[in-house]
Amino acid sequence: MFNRRQWLQIGALGAAGGLVSPPWSARAHEPGAPSSSSPLLTPFVDPLPVPPVSEPMMQGKTRIHTLVMRAGLARLHRDLPKTVIWGFNGVYPGPTIRAVRGEPVVIRQINRLPLLNASETHAMPDALPAVHLHGAHVAPEHDGHPRESIPQGGFRDYHYPNTQRGAALFYHDHSHGHTGRRVYFGLAGTYLIEDPAERLLNLPRGEFDVPLLIQDRVIRSDGSLEYVLDHASRESGVFGDLILVNGVVQPFLRVKARKYRFRIINGSNARIYDLQLSSGRPLVQIGCDGGLLPSPIERSVIPLAPSERADVVIDFAAVPVGSKVILRNCAGCSGSTAEIMQFEVAESAQDDSSLPDCLSPWENLSYDPAVPPRQFELNRRTVNGQAVWVINDRIYSMSQPPMATVRLGAIERWRFVNPTNHPHPVHIHLVQFQVLNINGVPQDPARHGWKDTLVAPAGGEITVIAHFTGYTGRYLMHCHNLEHEDLGMMADFEIIP
Numbered sequence: 001m002f003n004r005r006q007w008l009q010i011g012a013l014g015a016a017g018g019l020v021s022p023p024w025s026a027r028a029h030e031p032g033a034p035s036s037s038s039p040l041l042t043p044f045v046d047p048l049p050v051p052p053v054s055e056p057m058m059q060g061k062t063r064i065h066t067l068v069m070r071a072g073l074a075r076l077h078r079d080l081p082k083t084v085i086w087g088f089n090g091v092y093p094g095p096t097i098r099a100v101r102g103e104p105v106v107i108r109q110i111n112r113l114p115l116l117n118a119s120e121t122h123a124m125p126d127a128l129p130a131v132h133l134h135g136a137h138v139a140p141e142h143d144g145h146p147r148e149s150i151p152q153g154g155f156r157d158y159h160y161p162n163t164q165r166g167a168a169l170f171y172h173d174h175s176h177g178h179t180g181r182r183v184y185f186g187l188a189g190t191y192l193i194e195d196p197a198e199r200l201l202n203l204p205r206g207e208f209d210v211p212l213l214i215q216d217r218v219i220r221s222d223g224s225l226e227y228v229l230d231h232a233s234r235e236s237g238v239f240g241d242l243i244l245v246n247g248v249v250q251p252f253l254r255v256k257a258r259k260y261r262f263r264i265i266n267g268s269n270a271r272i273y274d275l276q277l278s279s280g281r282p283l284v285q286i287g288c289d290g291g292l293l294p295s296p297i298e299r300s301v302i303p304l305a306p307s308e309r310a311d312v313v314i315d316f317a318a319v320p321v322g323s324k325v326i327l328r329n330c331a332g333c334s335g336s337t338a339e340i341m342q343f344e345v346a347e348s349a350q351d352d353s354s355l356p357d358c359l360s361p362w363e364n365l366s367y368d369p370a371v372p373p374r375q376f377e378l379n380r381r382t383v384n385g386q387a388v389w390v391i392n393d394r395i396y397s398m399s400q401p402p403m404a405t406v407r408l409g410a411i412e413r414w415r416f417v418n419p420t421n422h423p424h425p426v427h428i429h430l431v432q433f434q435v436l437n438i439n440g441v442p443q444d445p446a447r448h449g450w451k452d453t454l455v456a457p458a459g460g461e462i463t464v465i466a467h468f469t470g471y472t473g474r475y476l477m478h479c480h481n482l483e484h485e486d487l488g489m490m491a492d493f494e495i496i497p
């Protein structure tokens with residue numbers, strides 16, 4: 001399966017136990033030009049892969065999956081040699097986990113990843129991987145806190161009760177200081193919680209319900225991935241100049257002239273997309289991070305920051321058979337990052353699915369306006385001439401006391417102020433929150449839906465409200481620009497009885 005050159009790369013990794021990484025970062029990198037290195041590639045020549053669905057073992061009502069984190073090979077574009085990736089089961093993206101609301105899942109994660117070499121640790125000590133299920137309502141010991149990492153050659157069992165609303169979640173590495181690198185090399189996968197009650201809505205299902213994990217990468221002409229943490233990317237995060245969907249550069253999907261449901265996940269380290277259809281027709285958003293919206297919303301553009309999800313329905317019935325529609329990124333992009341993937345309307349079809357006006361009941365969380373929100377400042381510092389990122393002036397350390405202590409059952413408003421010139425997608429673990437205010441403008445929470453990540457705009461602020469239920473213990477909140485997270489913009493909060 002591996003050719004000689006790839007074996008040389010992997011051979012440098014050694015056998016299990018004494019693994020080191022290949023010199024992925026060896027190539028010089030121009031500061032301020034983080035996306036200058038990939039070869040020109042023809043778009044829309046590779047079919048969209050749909051990641052394999054993991055087959056569980058059943059133990060009563062519990063579905064048990066076993067995933068091995070290890071190096072593997074992936075073809076990222078027709079005209080590129082195969083790429084050494086790190087993947088769950090050695091595939092990129094990882095297998096899709098399909099869960100059902102109310103039925104528990106256990107994932108045994110086995111760590112056979114290579115250790116990071118000295119040039120990759122950037123003065124941060126090597127940190128072992130941990131796996132976080134993003135958006136999940138789980139006990140703290142199963143949340144993938146980097147304090148509870150997985151030893152080399154060892155495993156950890158993560159228990160997911162799936163008691164929350166149906167939603168598209170995703171699982172990814174959450175190692176201390178190295179999440180950016182490990183996710184970039186492939187450690188991310190989709191986790192769908194299906195709510196049996198949703199079936200009554202008759203939304204598109206089966207082959208017409210497709211996950212789209214969007215990520216940007218720099219890929220060298222030899223197929224290897226380029227991840228460079230330097231002056232520029234410590235500031236902005238790591239950007240790529242190629243857009244991949246489900247692990248393939250600018251793929252195409254042949255569709256029937258009918259409705260499709262797409263679970264769009266921004267799995268990029270730092271890039272914020274503005275999603276738009278080339279047909280000029282709106283995208284119909286039916287859900288977001290925490291599941292279905294109260295009703296469908298037509299949007300000409302859907303902004304999507306790292307780790308945000310958009311559940312959309314696209315109806316190709318209005319598109320003539322034989323024509324093409326491009327999913328574009330209109331976030332000030334040109335060239336290779338302006339187009340994400342192409343839909344080719346291949347044949348007419350019957351469509352027995354529906355798009356109802358009412359999707360899910362909604363209730364605003366209420367609060368006492370006399371109690372001021374908790375306040376967090378997302379800021380930048382320079383240490384030894386290098387940018388680091390802080391919350392309330394603290395660089396994250398696992399030995400710090402929690403930054404906030406919350407009573408179990410409390411409903412709290414949290415305000416994040418961002419005086420920097422970078423947007424910071426704020427992610428709070430455990431909860432799905434509602435959006436109250438952006439840059440001083442009161443929001444209709446129902447139009448945002450249940451969220452676990454929201455951008456605090458550059459020079460702006462956000463206020464969100466969350467109900468802290470279910471578990472006591474220590475959880476994380478952080479910027480989901482993965483380089484900002486790795487470089488300190490993270491904090492623990494603790495829920496107490």
Ligand SMILES: [Cu+2]
Binds near residue numbers: 389422479480485
């Ligand atoms: Cu940030």
